[in-house]
Amino acid sequence: MDDRIAAGRFAALAHPTRLSVFRRLMQAGPDGLAAGVLAEALDVAPNNLSAHLNTMSQAGLIEARREGRSRIYVVRMETTAATVGFLIEDCCQGHPDICDVVTRQPEPVGI
Amino acid sequence: MDDRIAAGRFAALAHPTRLSVFRRLMQAGPDGLAAGVLAEALDVAPNNLSAHLNTMSQAGLIEARREGRSRIYVVRMETTAATVGFLIEDCCQGHPDICDVVTRQPEPVGI
């Protein structure tokens, strides 16, 4: 992974609207959510949201599939994981106890 | 954590120079690195780097301490962890096996 690519991914997350879109999609999982649903849920103008979704798609964070009239957006888990991993790579000179907080994410519900 | 604050943190990472600075600091751990060291290592103009370090400090991702003439910058692990955690919070509607890739970071060296 390149600095520029990773920076581009973070830029795609660096906007309140986009960030809340991403988190909703993260929560939705592989089912994803339609653009319209997102627009209403987050109270964003459809054209505005469309631009944001496009930004995130081009960054590689999400992808879309068509379903009837709707366009369903889904998080691309691999690239997301790779981006987070890149950020904290080789942390603390091999003393992982120090950056434990960062590497160990809270266990999701259901474990 | 607020959407705006988190977005601000990602914005602070959303620049190639800042991202590579952050990663270097992450790798350096609690010892941190002097601004001058970073400037030379990354071949960035000192005033330019200073602005970037300031951006990241204000976002809460790093902090500085004085040491003689130098200013030593260090990653704030808690806020970094909180930001990453916020991003992937409540993923996949409680089916964590799906987003396993994201939640489980690669084990650091030395385990």
Added chain:
DNA sequence: AAATCACTTCAACACTCGTTGAATTGAAAT
């Protein structure tokens, strides 16, 4: 006290980004 080193602050410029309204495409229903 003067010189030097490390770094930051300031002002100004070009450039990019986000938002808005209007027009357009694409799919389903009548």
Added chain:
DNA sequence: ATTTCAATTCAACGAGTGTTGAAGTGATTT
């Protein structure tokens, strides 16, 4: 075929961001 719904594309404007060079601050050395 025409209408309607879902969503995207386009053009344009204002606001914010990054870089640069010059000046300024703060700490060590002589």
